[in-house]
Amino acid sequence: MRGALIREGSIIAIALLAAAAAGSLLVLAYGQSPAAVYGLLFKSTWTSEHGIGQVLFKATPLVLTGLSVALAFRAGLFNIGAEGQLAVGAFATAVAGGALPLDAPAALALPIALLAGATAGALWGAVPGALKAWTGAHEVINTIMMNFIASGLVLYAGNSGLFVAETEHTRHVVEGAYLPDLGLSGSAANLSVFIALACAGGVWYFLARTRRGFELRALGLAPMAAEAGGVDLKRATLLAMTAAGGLAGLVGANYVLGYKHYFENGMGSGAGYMGIAVALLGRNHPAGVVVAALFISTLQHGGLAASELVPRQLIDVLQAVIILAVAASSAEVRRLLAKSPEARA
Amino acid sequence: MTDILVIAFVLQTLRIAAPILLAALGGVVSERSGIVDLSLEGKLLLGALATEIGAHATGSAVVGAAAGVAGGMLTGALYALVVVRFRADQVVSGIAINMLAIALGAYLIQLLYRSASNAPRIPGLPGNLLANPLFWLAVLLVPAVHLLIARTRFGLRVRAAGEHPDATASLGVSVPRVRWLAALLSGALAGLGGAWLALENHSFLSDMAAGRGYLALAAVIMGNWRPVGAALACLFFGAAQSLQIQLKTSGILAIPDSLASIIPYVLTMIALAGFIGRTRPPASLGRE
Numbered sequence: 271m272r273g274a275l276i277r278e279g280s281i282i283a284i285a286l287l288a289a290a291a292a293g294s295l296l297v298l299a300y301g302q303s304p305a306a307v308y309g310l311l312f313k314s315t316w317t318s319e320h321g322i323g324q325v326l327f328k329a330t331p332l333v334l335t336g337l338s339v340a341l342a343f344r345a346g347l348f349n350i351g352a353e354g355q356l357a358v359g360a361f362a363t364a365v366a367g368g369a370l371p372l373d374a375p376a377a378l379a380l381p382i383a384l385l386a387g388a389t390a391g392a393l394w395g396a397v398p399g400a401l402k403a404w405t406g407a408h409e410v411i412n413t414i415m416m417n418f419i420a421s422g423l424v425l426y427a428g429n430s431g432l433f434v435a436e437t438e439h440t441r442h443v444v445e446g447a448y449l450p451d452l453g454l455s456g457s458a459a460n461l462s463v464f465i466a467l468a469c470a471g472g473v474w475y476f477l478a479r480t481r482r483g484f485e486l487r488a489l490g491l492a493p494m495a496a497e498a499g500g501v502d503l504k505r506a507t508l509l510a511m512t513a514a515g516g517l518a519g520l521v522g523a524n525y526v527l528g529y530k531h532y533f534e535n536g537m538g539s540g541a542g543y544m545g546i547a548v549a550l551l552g553r554n555h556p557a558g559v560v561v562a563a564l565f566i567s568t569l570q571h572g573g574l575a576a577s578e579l580v581p582r583q584l585i586d587v588l589q590a591v592i593i594l595a596v597a598a599s600s601a602e603v604r605r606l607l608a609k610s611p612e613a614r615a
Numbered sequence: 616m617t618d619i620l621v622i623a624f625v626l627q628t629l630r631i632a633a634p635i636l637l638a639a640l641g642g643v644v645s646e647r648s649g650i651v652d653l654s655l656e657g658k659l660l661l662g663a664l665a666t667e668i669g670a671h672a673t674g675s676a677v678v679g680a681a682a683g684v685a686g687g688m689l690t691g692a693l694y695a696l697v698v699v700r701f702r703a704d705q706v707v708s709g710i711a712i713n714m715l716a717i718a719l720g721a722y723l724i725q726l727l728y729r730s731a732s733n734a735p736r737i738p739g740l741p742g743n744l745l746a747n748p749l750f751w752l753a754v755l756l757v758p759a760v761h762l763l764i765a766r767t768r769f770g771l772r773v774r775a776a777g778e779h780p781d782a783t784a785s786l787g788v789s790v791p792r793v794r795w796l797a798a799l800l801s802g803a804l805a806g807l808g809g810a811w812l813a814l815e816n817h818s819f820l821s822d823m824a825a826g827r828g829y830l831a832l833a834a835v836i837m838g839n840w841r842p843v844g845a846a847l848a849c850l851f852f853g854a855a856q857s858l859q860i861q862l863k864t865s866g867i868l869a870i871p872d873s874l875a876s877i878i879p880y881v882l883t884m885i886a887l888a889g890f891i892g893r894t895r896p897p898a899s900l901g902r903e
Contacts (some may be wrong), residue, residue: 300726348706407887407894410651410706411836414829415880422880425873546710581725583821586718593711594693597703605702 278553281603285595292595293588302579314575315568323457328567329560330459330524331538332464333358336552336559337473338395338517342409343554344477345510346490351398351413352518353542354420359391359519361424363528364533379446379615384465384523391519392512394420399511403504409511417542425535438535439611449528453577460528467560469517474556476513484512518542547593550600620865624857626744630815632853633753634659637808638831639838639845640760641687641801646840647764648797649777649790649903653709654694656828657716658802660807660821662687664720667819668727669876670737680749687801687806690716695798701792705901711723721821734819735771741809749811754806761842773797776898805831833883840897852879 294304315321335352337359342349349355366386370379398412425438449461477483488496489506497503525537548566552558566589573585636654645652665686670679694712696704724734763772775783776793784790791807804827812827813819830852837851838844859875 296722350706350710355820401884401888405888407884407889410653411775411832411887412884415833415884416831418826418880419877422873422877428873429871429873543710543714548708550707581722583718583721583725586720587715590711590715590718594697594708594715597707597711598697598701599705601702 277603277607278558281596281600282551283605284509285592288595288599289588289592292591293584296398296584296587297580300580300584303613307576307579309350310576310579311569311572314426315572318455320455320457321571322456323452323459324571325460325564325567326452326454326463327460327529327533328570329563330463330528331521331541332468332544332548332563332566333560334521334524335518335541336548336563337466337469337556338514339545339549340552340554340556340559341473341477341486341517342395342510342514343549345486345506346493347399347402347507347510347514348410349395349413349511349514349518350362350370350410350546351395351416351515351542353539354417354546355391355394355515355518356521356538356542357417357420357424358394359387360522360526360537361432361440361513361533362390362428362519363387363522364440364443367447367527368441368532369446369586370444372444372445374446375445376448379444380449380527383443383447383527384520387519387522387526388516388521391521392516394519395515396508397576399508399515403507411569428535433535439530442531443526447527448531449523451528458529460524462523462528465523469520470556470560473517477556482506482509518545547589549568550596620861624854624861627857627860628850628853629750629899630744630853631856632849633750634654634808634811634815635827635831635832635834635852636846636849637753637756637811638805638828639834639849640756640842641691641840642805642831642835643760643840643842643845644764644773644804645691645794645797645801646835646900647777647897648773648794649780649897649899650698650794650798650801651705651709652801652832652835653706654690654712654828655801656824656826656829657694657709657712657804658687658690658805659717659809659828659831660713660720660824661690661810662802662806663813663819663823664716664723664809665806666813667690667724667734667737670814671735674738676738676740676814678812680807683810683813684803684806687804687809689802690806691800691802694802695795699794699798704833716824717821720819722812724819724821726877737813737819739817740814748806749814752807753811757842757846758861760804769793769796774897777899780899809852830879831846833879836896837883837886839895857881 297304297307300501315325325368338352344588363383363386394416398409398416401407401412402409432440451460465543477487485506488501489503493503521538521541526533544566548559549563551562569585569589573582638659642652642655662683666683667677669677671684697708698705724730726736740749744750747821764773772788772793782788812823834845834848838847855878
């Protein structure tokens, strides 16, 4: 356990150092001082209540998509489809929340809106899961295809009467489905941050303490041994992708129920792909995912403030460099450790 | 009148298909060597960016296209560095390369031209497709890549690396070296596709790949990892989109763009599931 922590820690440390160096070069290329940019990045996020609130707001969808990718990954599956799952989920959340009677109480409206989002996302994950289980079709390609299908279908459904005329957004959800904000100096942070944390706890409990969670990990670690041990691989595959889709489908809680109160075309886009980075940085562990989401959202919100000095896209470059560096260093560190005499003994 | 419509339809189909085809040919090469190539989107985009830089600096479309090839190869080299040298996860790295390309494109046009969204105008391709040398190059590249993979020593090694890397290595062929070359060639081809995009538009846009790289990957799969098959899939995608445009402008039948846009993706899923003839990926795709 301690060895694993040191290993994972050194992977992240090496990657972050490499990324910080690459970031500094990009800042220097633009004729600015890296210290000033990194300073501004920190100051605009963790030193004010509003900054912290914005970081939490931006971390919430990343926790959910990060958990989605991580859960599938623990079952040996790549969920590249969080992007599409969150789109259909957020859309369904808004449509369900807007179709309720105006006086629907929160005790009814909130669960319905959330359940609609999770169900739509789960369905979007279940399709590639079922195709993988029963036809062997690779889930990476299918989830990517489902992302494009999601954005086409959401736009189609919206334009067929679910968007307000002449706009690309739905009508408002009923007030009973609003998630109150946390009151952090006008930031957009809202109660959905606790929904995301509860999901992280739930995923941890599911993986570590339940039979189905164990089966899912067995599928990821050693599918043939799992099958010999009586695990229904098809069912475990379907379950993993469905649950992963459901998690991503909850993203609407943050943007729709907690912030805008309607769905807008393109809402939350990018959070699904960023979930891959969050899962990778968080080493596919629910607690790691939460920390990684906070880190990425700090970069994202801090990047807005740093755009006084350098183009905002520099932070996007940095995020991509971090992913590449973590992916490269995790393979490298594993290999070095495998060669070391201690590991062999 | 009908003749003109048919000719316009065919030309538009070819014009839409060409950049996707170039990327798909690249995808065939790298995937046959065993590398999952999700990075085609990034190669297209950075190829287009390099084309802008080259063509803007020299005022020549030819230099621009050559720069596009170089830009695609650089992207391919970065991808190979991460997945072949450091053996990083190919799926994660491919997605990261695409994210990097979008961000780097937007960052570099700000750095070079101090403009937030669009880059300066560059020379372009001839308006007449049949007078466009890049078009004929794309057409010739289909049999060329086919022959390269099916008939040459290098092609045999690419296929061997993609099917049985261990056996290939035991014969004294360096699998990493073969994959490096395949990744560079894939970058060159997709970079040419990027050059097409930038030259056709007379300017680089940071979101100009617009999913074409993923569409190219879909064409690779639909075409069963063969150049000719991938080319047919690209033609089909181009025809579907061209038909959609013609139906819309002529007002005959209005299928919303949003719905029409999902057709290639749905078909790819159907093909992968084995409902229209079995597709078979290289045996060691994505493995070391």
